[in-house]
Amino acid sequence: MELRHFRYFLAVAEERHFTRAAQRLGISQPPLSQQIRQFEAEVGAVLFHRLPHGVALTEAGERLLQDARTILRDADKALDNARRAARGEWGVIRIGFTSSASFHPFVTGAIRDYRLAYPEVRLELIEANTVRLFELFQAEQLNAAFIRPAPGESGALGEMPLFREEMLVALPADHRLAAQPRVALTELADETFILYPRRNGRALYDDIVGACQAAGFNPHVEQEAPQMASTITLVATGLGISIVPASMKHLAARGVTYRPIDGEEPRAAMSLVHFGGGSPAATRAFVGIVEARLEREQAGKA
Incomplete structure (x- = not known):
């Protein structure tokens, strides 16, 4: 038994006429009559009373009409769901981000773009x-x-490289360098540093240490913080200073002052990492969505 038989049956039942039903279906009348006879044979019951000027449903046909509509509606819904899933409009997506990434407007904007474009995909953020x-x-x-x-x-x-973010010096608000408009790395040689630990992500750590070494000193790391936000909190206590991605200034922590770096500064690269083919x-x-947002931002800067 095929879905087309249900569609043929429904057209004849609603039109109450073979010729009009055939026109509705875009086929000729004799093949339609033959298909209905085959359908009745499969069902094992006569579905229509053939009348001089049309047809009328039998008791079996009346009962089948209710179920045929449900079957076809469910079949159309199943096909639509499958097509939507194939277009990425259905399902679950799990998106991760580091603590510092969550403060960058590009990241939050891209996630918002996706939520608006695909509202029926369940989004899990990690x-x-x-x-x-x-x-x-x-x-x-x-x-x-x-x-x-x-x-x-x-x-x-x-991996899709997104941007290389400026980095800032995070200082306690009462620090001697907080009054300066810019801070050179060489001025930090004797400072106590609070850094995000290398074991949690070596790229950012290595970029900061490498920039300090290029300025002629190895940073004295007194404290480590498991999250970038924790680093800012420790700076606010006066335990030391740090170098952080510029987007962290959106964390308006009381007692912390952010200053740009004078001279050649380290940059914090951000990428979108994802499963490739077959994802x-x-x-x-x-x-x-992320690629489109990146292209818009790059075009705006051109």
Whole structure:
């Protein structure tokens, strides 16, 4: 028994006439009559009384009419759901981000763009350090993530470089350098540093330490904080200073002053890491949304 038989039956039942039903279906009348006879044979009951000027439903036909409408409606819904899933409009997507990424307007804007474009996809957001996010990729528990990866760290995963963010010096508000409009790295040689630990994400740590070494000193790291926001909190207590991505200034922590770096400054690279070929349609759709936003921003800067 095929769905087309139900569609043929429904057309004849609603039109109460074979010729009009055939015109509605875009076929000729004799094949339609033949298909209805085959359908009646499969059902094992006569569905129509053939009248001189049309047809009338039998008792079996009346009963089948109710179910045929439900069957066809459910079949159309199932096909529509399958097509929407293939377009990435259905399902679940898990997006990760590091703590510092959550403060950057590009990241929040891209997630908002996706939510507006695909409102029926269930979005799960996961905040974790870089090492943990790559572990989630390996366990196939993550579709995409905003990460600051070290060179080669993404491995076989897809990687879309997004931007290289300016970095700022985070100082206690009463620090001697807080009154300056800009701070040179050489002025930090004797300072106590609070940094995000290298074991949680080596790219950012190495960029900061490398910039300090290029300025002629190794930073004295007295404290480490598991999250970038915790780093800012510790700076506010007066335990030390830090160098952080510029987007962290959106964390308006009382007692912290942010100053640009005078001279050549380190840059914090951000990428979208994701599964490449064979990834779910929802992942491909999200990558497309991020790519479109990146193109708009780059065009705006041109």
